[in-house]
Structures are given as structure tokens and as C-alpha cells.
Amino acid sequence: MMNADLRRERAAATFQPELLTHILDGGAERTRRRKEIEALVINDPDFQHEDLNFLSRSQRYEQAIRKSALMVMKLREYGIADPEEIYWFKRTCLGNFPEPFGLHFSMFQKTLETQTTDTQKKKWLPLVRGVKIIGTYAQTEMGHGTHLRGLETTATYDPATQEFILNSPTVTSIKWWPGGLGKTSNHAIVLAQLYTQGQCKGLHAFIVPIRQLGTHEPLPGITVGDIGPKFGYDEMDNGYLKMDNFRIPRENMLMKYAQVEPDGTYVKPLSDKLTYGTMVFIRSLIVGDSAQSLSRACTIAIRYSAVRHQSELKPGEPEPQILDYQTQQYKLFPLLATAYAFHFVGAYIKDTYRRISGDINEGDLSELPELHALTAGLKAFASWTANAGIEECRMACGGHGYSRCSGIPDIYVTFTPSCTYEGENTVMMLQTARFLVKSYNQVSSGQRVTGMVSYLNDLSRQRIQPQHVAARPVTVRINDPLSLVEAYKARAARLVEAAAENLQAELNHRKSKEDAWNRTSVDLVRASEAHCHYVVVKLFAAKLPEVSNAAVRAVLTELCLLYALYGISKNTGDFLQAGILSDAQVTQVNQRVKELLAIIRPNAVALVDSFDFHDVHLGSVLGRYDGNVYENMFEWAKKSPLNKTQVHESFHKHLKPMQAKL
């Protein structure tokens, strides 16, 4: 039976959640197919298991391996091969947890598909696709992360035997963190500094067998293991790998681009921009993942807030739903709006990537730098925001949010590493800033720029006037999304300009470019954030006219306004200082935000229902679709390992003797 509060909430919605679900999925047909695939998992007894929170880390790893192996078999059985369909299938199996084989399919297989010669493809791809071998991608070292050039692992070519000799020369060079490396994989793609004919040729990728096929024992010369317990990712055997004079044949270097000939001659790759492709792809996935994770947390927190009653609003009346408190709405609804915004941004990047990667295959790389710069910043912007947002959702659930049964701790610990992996966020923001400054300099020197940074072109026209670009008043209409896009644009322009000018001032004072850059980096990060924020508002606003159903368009417009106005109210300093908004307008914005909270309130539950997560996706007692929270918390707690016996053994071991002695 459904909780009465949730039933009321659902009945009061002003739109049909399914219609919004179709928009998120990209069409009614895709929603149908997604649900069909999810049902394959949900109704399959083979995928049932005990709540992972009650298991030890080793048990969780074992469960995850069981599931991973099962997924391989089932996908084969069902003939599911489309990447998106595989994704739907897997996320339903995995809930909020990672998969130890994850890197086998993403990085290992993907790299082999894109960076090998035809001969290599013929040899390796059948083994990989058939899971005859299990591989991972070993890049990060204990002492080196995002800065790839700093990696220390060496691969020295020996023409006498036509082999590469791999070494981990220092403690800091030990490969550290790769998922699936510790216990699961028997092969790895290893990134190492290539030495041939006495010269270092920089980083290259090599296929390295690490465990004996058949026995799974580490090969001689290989030291491999698990890096120990982490914040989350209990399922994943993130590993270390140390190599001592480990030899692999010459053919194990990935040679689609750079090559080492049998005599040791090094053949340079045509363009290093090509390796951007995979990075752009993975980072675009993180934007989508930010939307997913934040949506889950919002679903849990908003449903729970409709079920939970606390204190009194009106004297003498029953305790109200906590979702009726303005402070609670203020915590949750902007995040709900953000989750929608990131959905649309994620979809946009995916589409753009798909379009551009077609161009890349035809040799047109012209759009890559901008997309690379944009995804770096958006990856950081989205993952930082979602990371903080998930925690806000958890906090908004009070004490029960802290229990593992809320599911939000799992969402958080699984998501938070995305602020670090695939490019540490601050470094990502600075990459975007580099592109912004470059574009700004182009405009200053009279060139025009295109794409998302085209607003910088306006700077050249205003340069004739003595004042700053954004000092010109923008007439902001706070109920018009497009007008708000202009306000964000003006803020971004102002902060990019300020950062670029500060950078120039530092350059005028000091010798080194790097030093000046470092001394401006706080400004530069702010500029990048403002740019990304603008892009998100723009893409959200651009989505609205595409929505045909009036009721759905109305709620999405409210969310879009809330997203934009809340962002202003959180960054009023930027808008005030640049003169984009007056004091009075800021007060209006703050007021409008609160009005929007009240307007969105009746649709809040329907808006999270539209994300259409099944309970198995959420893994949360608080976020259950039926809202029967308390009964199920009690049921869940009874399964806790500490409750296995009525009297815990500690009583006999420690408590009783103590009381006897005292």
C-alpha cells in the first residue's frame, strides 16, 4: 500500500510524469525499451542478493565478481549489444555500486579498439570481447596523477630480443588505483615512458600480461595486489602493479599511431590531438553521471521529505511534512533543477561528441579543441556541483540520511571520486581557462571566435569605450530565461576579462609565464566556472522550446528559472560588482527564488518520479516509491550483522568479566 502522503502528492501534480520521462529518455519508444531491459534484471532471481551494506569488503568484492560474470553471460544470452542498452542493463544490476570488470569494457577494450593496428586487433579483440582475458587500464602511479608527463614507469626497447623491458624504478612509480587491477585482471594496458635507442620518446601504451592464465598467479617479475580499503568502491579491487625487468614482445606496444620498428627506430604519430577523443568521451560520461547521481539523491530526499513530519508550522495543527518548510525546499529544489539542467547538458555533449567524432574519422579536427576545453570544465563543474548536492540531499534527510539504509552514503562515496579521476577538477577548470584566455587574446588581436565563447567577440566592440564590457547595463528580465542567459553571459565575459587582465598584469611584472599563471589561477578558475555556469543555463533554456506538451514545458520553465535565479542569488557578488544587476534587482531575484519554491512544491514528487528510477536503482529505504519508510527501516535494521545473536559475544568476553572485577 502506498503511503498516504505520497499518494496525495502524486495526485496533485499538474503534469504527467511519463511525458517528462520520455523527454529524458529521448522518446517514448526508448523509455519502453529501457523498461523492458530493466525488467530482465529486476525479475531475474539470479540477480537477487543480500544488502551489500551488511557484507564485509571481501564478500562485497566476491558478490560483485559473481554479478559481473553473470552479466556477461546474460547479456550474451539476451543478445543485448547496443552500448546504451548495456548501460541500462548494468545500472539496474549494479544499483549504486561499481563493477570490477568496468575498466575491461570501457578503457581496456575501448583503447584496444582505437589504438591498435589491424594485426593487433585481430589478435586481441576476440580475446577481449569473449572475455578470454580480463584487462584493465594502468595509468596513474602512486606519485603521479593528472600530470601524465610526470609518470615514471619505463618501457625500454631491446632490439636484440625485440622486446620491451618494463620497470617500476621507484616507489612513486608503482601503478596505483586502476580498477580491477588488484585481484581480477590478468592483463593491463600500461602507460610507460618509452625508451628506444637511448632516447625517451614520452608516454606510450603497452599490453602487459600480469597473471598466469589458468592459475591466476602473478607472473614472475610482477608484483600486484589490492590497495586496501577506500571511502567507497568496496566492490572494486583498485590495485597496484610493480614491474621488475618484465619483458613483453615488441608487438605488445599499441601501434596505430606511434611505432617502434624491429631495429628500434621510432616512428612519430601524426597528431597527438587524436588521443583527446577518448578523454572527451569519458568526461562527457561524467557529466551524464553527475545528473544521474544527483537525480537519485534528489529522488530519495524529496520522497522522504514528503513522508517525514516534524515540528509545527501552525500552532495546534499536526506536524507538517518537512517538505513544507521553506528551508527544506531551499535545500532541495535548486538541486532538483540542477539535476534536470545536467541531464540536458549531458545529452548535449553526447550528441556533440557523436557529431564531431564523425568529423574526426574524416580527419576534421577543427572542433576538437573547443569541445575538449568545454568538456574539461563541464566535467569539473558538474561533478563538483553534484558532489556537494548529494551531500546536501543526505543532510536534508537528517539523522536517517546518515544510515546506510538511506542509500545516499553509497551514492556519495561512489560518485565523489569523479571529482578526481579522469582529470582532477581544478586542473580541468584551468584547462578550460587556458582556452578562454586564448580566445580572449584572439578577440583582443582582432580575430573572431566561434562556438560557446563567441560572446567574447562583443568585447572588441566595447573596447572603443573606456569602460569594462559588463559595466554596460544589461536589462535583465528575471522571468525570462533568455534574458537570464544574457546576464550569465555578461558575468562570464566580465570574469574572463578580469582574469585575462590580471594575468597580463602579472606577466608585465614577472618573468615567468608559469608563475604569472599560478598567481592568477584562483581568478582563472572563477572565470571557467562562470563560463560553464553560463553554458548550463544556456543549454537548459534552449531545451524549453523543444518541449511540446504545455504542462511539462511549464514545470521545466519553472525549474529553469529556479536554476538560473538561484545561481544568481548564490553569486550575487559577481552580478553586483559587474553592475549586471542592481541591489533592488538582487532583492527581487532572492524574492522570486522563494516564490518559485512555493510554485514547484506541488510538483516536487512528480518531478522526481519522472526520473523513473526503480527501487533497485535507488537502493534506499528512505526513497522507496511506496513511501513506507519506517516499517522498512526496522526490517532492514534487523538484518544488521550486530543483530545476528540476541546477546553479542562482547558481553561474555568483555562486559561480564569487567562487571565481575569492579
Added chain:
Amino acid sequence: SVNPDIASERQTPSFSVEKLTARLDGGVEQTRMRRAVVEAIESDPEFSRESQYFQSQNERYEAAVRKAVHLQKKMHEMGWTENGPEYKYIYRALSGDVAFLLHRIFVRSISMLGSDEQIAKWIPLASQYQLIGSYAQTELGHGTYLQGLETTAVFDSSTQEFILNTPKISAMKWWPGDMGRSATHTVAFAQLYIHGKCYGIHPFIVQIRSLQDHSLCPGITAGDIGPKMNFEHADNGYLMLQNVRIPRENMLSKFCEVQPDGTYVRRGSQKINYFTMTTVRISLLSDEVLAPLMKACTIAIRYSVVRRQSKLKPGEQEAKILDYQTQQEKLLPQLAAAYAFHFINDYLQELFNRAYREIQRKNFDTLPELHAFSSGFKALVTQHCTSGVEICLRACGGHGYSLLSGLPSLYTKILASCIYEGENTILLLQTARFLIKCFMAASAGQPVPPSVTYLAAVKPSKCPAKNKLDFLSPDIYTEAYQHSAVRLISSTAAKLQDLVQSGVKKYDAWNRCTVQLVQAAKAHCHYITVKNFAETVERLETKAGIQKIMKHLCDLFALHGIFSNAGVFLHDGYISGAQMDMVTASYLDLLAVIRKDAVPLVDAFDFTDKSLNSALGSYDGQVYQRLYEWAQKSPTNTQMNPAYERYLKPLLHNTLSKL
């Protein structure tokens, strides 16, 4: 050997680390005593936390109980007592990883709320551990709002007993520590009914487990609430009561009593019931909130001088990550906040000690102000420190995510403090209520408590700073904070009044202003923290460089606050756009200044390697070696990998379908 990268950081500190440590401890003698206690605890292998990161919830719980029991022995051996000066250092030395913490709250609540007879009966039993206590307030469906609790205690005059009941599932006691497995008794809060009339929430001593075999008493259902983000060592529990009868004497009756015939007698203010929580809010700051932030800063800053990444100058070695402005901007404000909150904590402790003496004399005049202080600062400090620890965690990149860094455990532990002992938003609203009341009184020319007299001095003005150096003047920034606090409080009060005058019901008007009220309460507490920091710096000794470096940190704390809340200060033009650029410039300059002393500043917190329990944060800076060694100890490396035989092998050999 000490890593040369960290050794070089310690060569030329601008101040005496040892003297600063003594200042933080409150004197040289306190430092000596603290170190002696820490040494005694850490040299005892029974208290080792070495395997903590590898243990299951069951193992953690058992270890905590074992340690708690051993601690009794140790205290006896060392001649430490619960009232002795050493006591406060014990918990710090154990990093809280010990059972029976709620037992202390049990004892404290009886001491505060019990009659003399009750104290005489229960306290000796508790101190002898003849019973183990807990404190059961929160219910499954009810938290901070005490009036909403649903557990009932009905007085039965015929048997002179209270009958306790959990009328429905949402009324089940949920969360109390030590209750899931350990406690034999608890102080349970319930709605008191006498002859059908409800008298509100009162505390009752309830026995829940047998003193003989530890089995549950009749009518009691209790157990562990299951895994949480942290506190695996604590058996947070649930408790369901079905017609549990307890004698009349088990209601704690210092302030209220039910007489044999059912007459209800009240002595003094009901508010005293909340005083336990009020003091707990303040007393938890030091160990539960400040220590984790200080530890996190220690770990992150030490790691940031060992970790090298990318090059700042071509041809040079990769730079220490602490040399990057962006890294400084993450960590150094947290370091400054740790000091700011250390000093505000000193201030609050003193305030409460004074007030406690008054309350003992049944003078409750200061209660509203104390309540506002404890609520607001509990919220402000826990929130800042929690986000500070999280920033430290993320500033350590991938390695911060490893439990072996120590940071995830610090984070998951401290973040509970935002919720327990009063959810922060609700607490801030309580402070706001006090502020609005005082503002109204002040505007009407009535006297207000000393902490809020500044509200009376509302005067429109502009910040007088002329250049970026002016913003290093405590008067300038303290004024700015004061101005913004007054503005936020007064504008919210005006808004409330407008709404009420336009016919909106009072409670509704309040709810519509709560977002602003929260902001106003934060601004007030932030202002007091800055002001107190500046005043503390004034009083510090000028020699040994202490005052100078603390002044820098105070400036950084204040300017970081303005920088990150620029809109609040720009809003009415108190600070102009040009002045805001000066603030930013001064703020960024300070980062580079404090950078030089960053490692000595965390060394001054004086945490031992064992108490940090971090592969990244040890004193010697041997990060990578330690990380590698500790990882080897993981059970995933020392035990068999059954998953291979069971699942991987069949998969690789394509025989899985036969499973």
C-alpha cells in the same frame, strides 16, 4: 628519516611552534600533561588503532568494548579519575574509538536532572559499571523537535509505577549510542500522562537488559540499527517498549516530580531539561569537531608539501602542490578556520562555565542567550568544519579517497555532528528567533544581552578602506561583518513585520522568511567569530612571533569570508566594487604569506602519528612508502581470493553456464 621535502618546510618558521602549542593547550603544564596521557595511551598496544581500517562493523564494536573495559583498568593504574584534569585528554588520545560514550551522557543527565536521592542511588552504580547506561531521546519518526516525541509514560497510582509504551513504529527509539548491544539501562524521554492529562516530555530511567545474562528485559525489543557512514564502533540502537513498568522513583525529578497520589509538582524552569543538550552542544565542539578539522588540515598540508605535480617553471623539478595558488586557496582558509574556531570555542567554554555556576544557583536569566549561543555556534562551527574536512579530503586527490589517508573516516565522523544534538538549520532558526527578538527590543530602546548590543547601533555607512592594506586592519573588517549582520537581521525583521502587517499569519510569515533568517543567524555568528579572533590576537604575546602569525590567520579568516560571500557585503554598497577587488588582492597575498608557515602551523596542533592514523599525514612525510606498506596489510591481500576459483575461472574458461 624525514622526507627532505617536509624537513625544509620546518627550517625557518616565523614563530615558535612549541610556544603556539602551549598557547593552544592553555599553558605549558597542560601541554605536558596532555602529552603524558597521549603517551600512556598510545604506548599501550590494547589501544592500537592500527587495524581499524580493515575491520568489520562487528570487529570494530568488539574492539571498542574491549578498549572501554581496558580503559577502566588503565585509569586505575595511572591514577586518573573522571573528574581529574587528565580526563579530557583521554578521549582525544583514543580518537573517540571507544564504547560507552553514551554512558557518560547517561551519568551527566542523571547528575543534572536527578534529585539528590537519585544521584546517590544511580551514580555510584554507573561509575562502578555495575550498569551501562544510554540516553534515549530521538525516535524513528522524530528528531530535533522534542515536543513531537511519541513514547508515553503513564502513571499508575495504584502500583506507584509508570507504564512505558511505544505506541507505534515511528515512536521507536532510534539512534541512541551504546543501546543496540551494550546498555543495561537508559534514560528514555517520554510524554508523561497522569490521570489522562499530558504533561509533556520527561526523562525516565529504564532498565532494558538483564544484569545477569544481558538478555532483554520483558516488554523490551532492542537491537542495532545497522551500518552507518561511520561510528561502526558504536552500537547505535533501537528500542521498543511494550507495557514496561518502572517505579515512580525512576522519573528524574530534580525539577519536576510526580507525587504518590499523582500530583505533578514543578520546581524551577522547565527549560532546564534543555540545558543538558545546550551544554553538550558546546562540549562536543572541541573533540568531535575541531580536532577532526585540525587533523584533516595536518594530513592535507603535510601531504601537499610531499606530493609533487606538474611543473611551475620549465626545467625544474615538479612543484609541491602546496605551491599552487589553487591548492593554497583550498587548504589555508581551512587552517585559518581551525584557529578561529579554536578561539571561539575557548570563549564559549568560558561563557558556559560562568553561566553554569549561575544556573546551579537557579538563576535562569542567561538561558535564552546561552541557548542562542550554543545553537548558533554549534551549527556554524560544525558546518564550517565539516566542509573544511571535505575540502581537505578532496584536496588530496585520489589518495585522499583511500581509507588509509585517514580523511574519509574523519569526514564521515564529523559530518554526523551537523545533525546530532540538534539539526543545524533548526538550530540556526532558534538563534534567529533570539536575534529578531533582541533586535525588536533594541529598536524599542529596551536593554538587550551583551552579545547583541551591537544591534542597537544601526547606522548607515560606507566602508572607509582606501587601499588593499586597509583590509588588513581588524577594525575595518570587523566593522564590515558587523554591518552585514545588522543589515541581514534588520531587513529580515522588517520583512517579517511587513508580512504580518499585510495580514499574513505570524507562523506563516516566519516560514516565508526562514531562508533569510538562517542567513542572518549565520552572519551574526560569523561576526562574533571574527571579532573574537581579532580580540584574541590583541591579547596574544608579541614575542616568539605568535601574535604576528595569528594576525595573518585572523586576516585570512576574515577576508576569505568576505571574498566568498561578496554579494552580502556589496549588496547595500557598504563595500564598493573597487574595494572588493582590494579584498581579493589582500586575500590572495595572504595565501602566499601563510604558505611559508603552513607546515609549522599544523605541527603546532601536535597530533601524534598514531592519533592521525594516516598514511599521508605522518610527521616524517614518508607518504608513499607508508601507503605501500599499509596496503599490504589489507585482508584482500593477506587472504585467499575465492572469487577467482568460484567465478572468474569458470568465466574465463566459459563454463559459467554450468554453475
